[in-house]
Every structure is written in C-alpha cells, then in structure tokens.
Amino acid sequence: xxxxxxxxxxxxxxxxxxxxxxxxxxxxxxxxxxxxxxxxxxxxxxxxxxxxxxxxxxxxxxxxxxxxxxxxxxxxxxxxxxxxxxxxxxxxxxxxxxxxxxxxxxxxxxxxxxxxxxxxxxxxxxxxxxxxxxxxxxxxxxxxxxxxxxxxxxxxxxxx
Amino acid sequence: xxxxxxxxxxxxxxxxxxxxxxxxxxxxxxxxxxxxxxxxxxxxxxxxxxxxxxxxxxxxxxxxxxxxxxxxxxxxxxxxxxxxxxxxxxxxxxxxxxxxxxxxxxxxxxxxxxxxxxxxxxxxxxxxxxxxxxxx
Numbered sequence: 553x554x555x556x557x558x559x560x561x562x563x564x565x566x567x568x569x570x571x572x573x574x575x576x577x578x579x580x581x582x583x584x585x586x587x588x589x590x591x592x593x594x595x596x597x598x599x600x601x602x603x604x605x606x607x608x609x610x611x612x613x614x615x616x617x618x619x620x621x622x623x624x625x626x627x628x629x630x631x632x633x634x635x636x637x638x639x640x641x642x643x644x645x646x647x648x649x650x651x652x653x654x655x656x657x658x659x660x661x662x663x664x665x666x667x668x669x670x671x672x673x674x675x676x677x678x679x680x681x682x683x684x685x686x687x688x689x690x691x692x693x694x695x696x697x698x699x700x701x702x703x704x705x706x707x708x709x710x711x712x
Numbered sequence: 713x714x715x716x717x718x719x720x721x722x723x724x725x726x727x728x729x730x731x732x733x734x735x736x737x738x739x740x741x742x743x744x745x746x747x748x749x750x751x752x753x754x755x756x757x758x759x760x761x762x763x764x765x766x767x768x769x770x771x772x773x774x775x776x777x778x779x780x781x782x783x784x785x786x787x788x789x790x791x792x793x794x795x796x797x798x799x800x801x802x803x804x805x806x807x808x809x810x811x812x813x814x815x816x817x818x819x820x821x822x823x824x825x826x827x828x829x830x831x832x833x834x835x836x837x838x839x840x841x842x843x844x845x846x847x848x
Contacts, residue, residue, distance in 0.1 A: 558747040562755045569759055572778055573766035585778050588759075592785045595755070596810075599796045604788075604810045611814050616781065616821050623774060623825045627832040641769030649761035653754060662750040669801040677804060677811075685808050692815045699819035703826035 557598060565591025578624045586617040603674050752793040760786035773828045773838045777821060784817045 568587035575581045589612040596605035656662060681689055763782030766775055788810040795806025832838050 555747050558751065566755070566758055566762065569762040569782055572782070573762050573770070573775070578772065578774065581775065581778065585781070588782065589785065592759070592789060595752075595789055596792055599752070599792050601792050601796070601807050601810070604792060604807055604814070607811060607814055608785075611818050612781070612785075616818060619822065619825050620774060620778070623828055626829060627774075627838050638769040638771075641765055641767075644768055645761045645765035648764055649757055652757035652760070656750050656753045656757065659750075662753060663748045664797060665746050665748055666797055667801065669796070672801075672804055672807060677807065680804055680808065685812075688808075688812055692812055696815060696819050699823050703822045706823070706826040706830045 554598075561591055561594045561598060565595070578628065579621065582617060582620045582624060585620065586613045589613055589617070600669065600672060603672070603677055749793060749797040752797075753790065756786045756789040756793065759789065771839050771841050773831065773840050774825075776840065777824045777828070780824075781817060781821060784813060784820075788813045 565588055568584045568591055571584035572581045572588055575584060589608060593605040593608040593613075596602070596608060760783050763779040763786060765779070766782065767779030770776060770779070791806040791809045791813070793806075795801060795804065798806070828838060831843065835843060837843075
C-alpha cells in the first residue's frame with residue numbers, strides 16, 4: 553500500500569468534498585460531488601476492494617450524480633440566496649471532527665499496518681452473496697423495488 | 713475461546729512469509745511510511761465532518777442530500793478499512809456491508825430526490841427554511 557497514493561487520494565477527495573459542500577452554484581457542487589465519490593472509489597481500490605470501488609463508480613458517478621443533475625435542471629427556477637451561511641453547522645462539524653480525531657489518536661491499537669491478504673475475487677464475493685448473504689440480498693432487492701415504485705408515485709403528476 | 717484465538721492467528725499469518733519475499737523490492741514495505749488504519753479513519757472522519765457541514769449549513773434540499781450521501785460513503789469507507797486491517801480478511805464481511813450500504817444509499821437518494829421534486833412542485837421552492845407549514 554503506497555503512502556504517496558494515499559495522501560494524493562485524500563487531498564483530492566477532501567478538496568472535492570469541501571467544494572461540493574461550499575460552492576454556491578448547484579451544478580458545480582454536483583460535479584464536485586461526483587469527483588469526491590471518484591476519490592472514495594480510489595480509496596476502495598487502494599484498500600484492495602476493487603469490486604466495491606467499481607460499484608461505487610457505477611452507482612454514484614453513473615447514476616446518483618446524473619440524478620442530482622437532472623433534479624437541479626428540473627427545479628432551478630430561482631437562485632437561492634447564498635448570503636446567509638449557517639455558522640452553527642460549521643461549529644458542529646468542527647466539533648464532531650475534533651471529537652473523532654481525539655478518539656482515533658487516543659486509541660493505540662489502531663496504528664497497525666495492513667497485513668498481506670489474498671486478493672478478494674469477484675467469484676468469492678458472488679459465492680458469499682449467494683450463500684451467507686442471500687437473505688440480505690433479497691431484502692435489498694425488495695427495498696430497491698419499493699424505492700423505485702415510491703419515487704415514481706412521488707414524482708407522478710396528479711390527474712384531476 | 714482463548715485457546716482458539718492463537719490458532720486463528722497462526723492460520724492467518726502462515727501465508728505471509730512467501731509474500732514478503734515477493735514484496736522485498738519495495739523499500740517502504742512494512743515501514744512506518746505505509747498508511748496505517750488510523751490514517752484511513754482520520755480521512756473518513758474528515759469526509760464525515762464535511763458531509764455533516766453540508767447537511768447542516770446549506771439551505772438547499774439537494775445540498776442536504778449530498779451531505780447525507782457523503783456521510784454514508786464515510787461509513788462505508790470505515791467498514792472497508794476495518795475489513796482490510798482486521799485479523800480475518802478471508803471473510804469479506806466489511807465488503808458485503810459496504811455493497812449493501814451502497815444499494816441502500818442509492819434507493820435513499822432516489823426517493824430523496826423525488827421528494828425534492830414533489831416539494832418543488834407544491835411550494836415552488838427548494839429552500840428548506842421556507843418549508844415551515846408544520847410550524848406551530
């Protein structure tokens with residue numbers, strides 16, 4: 553595991569996430585959001601979970617970012633006032649980050665290096681999905697179907 | 713339980729010498745320069761805090777959804793990191809949780825964006841501060 557790659561990915565991801573959280577134009581924020589999730593997928597590749605990284609790119613950059621862009625296009629009528637920035641949120645976020653940082657740095661057993669592992673193949677993931685995790689898989693399928701129908705019903709025009 | 717744990721460690725450690733010989737040309741291998749688990753956790757905590765910042769300080773409903781997605785991604789990153797650095801990486805438990813969490817997050821964002829569209833049709837705004845009809 554390369555440490556230069558780690559720092560490059562970290563800086564890229566956090567910069568894109570900060571841009572997505574702070575840019576005033578919605579389209580720019582949505583594209584920064586896609587960039588941040590490419591960075592998260594790069595984290596997954598670095599950690600040896602290539603399948604999850606690919607799923608992340610397909611689902612977030614391919615589907616969710618496009619969905620967000622379409623929603624922005626469908627709702628952009630008035631430009632929202634960006635002047636009133638809520639500083640309470642900044643204080644809460646910094647406090648949460650400080651608390652998490654304190655807890656992570658205080659725990660001694662977390663500073664361990666990565667062990668050498670067998671590469672996780674897609675075949676193994678498929679076998680586990682079809683044996684140990686078959687009930688969660690079915691439930692997720694049900695949830696996705698219900699979400700699809702629910703989103704359709706929410707967006708459908710009301711006929712009078 | 714106590715007698716089982718050392719054998720598990722032994723089974724997990726036995727394949728490592730063969731790989732260390734293969735990984736010898738890399739001088740950083742096993743050095744303090746390789747990223748540790750706490751570095752990944754700090755990166756994930758930073759991503760979570762940025763998501764929290766977006767969800768709390770922005771007025772636009774789509775930004776709040778973006779912040780929630782970032783927090784979910786930070787949680788998935790934690791799962792993957794703990795799986796990779798954990799004592800039993802043969803069981804892909806963290807990977808499975810991350811996959812299911814991505815699926816649930818996709819469903820959540822689809823329903824959330826549909827709600828934003830429905831609210832926009834009804835109120836002609838996406839500013840969450842103006843959606844105060846339930847205020848007493």
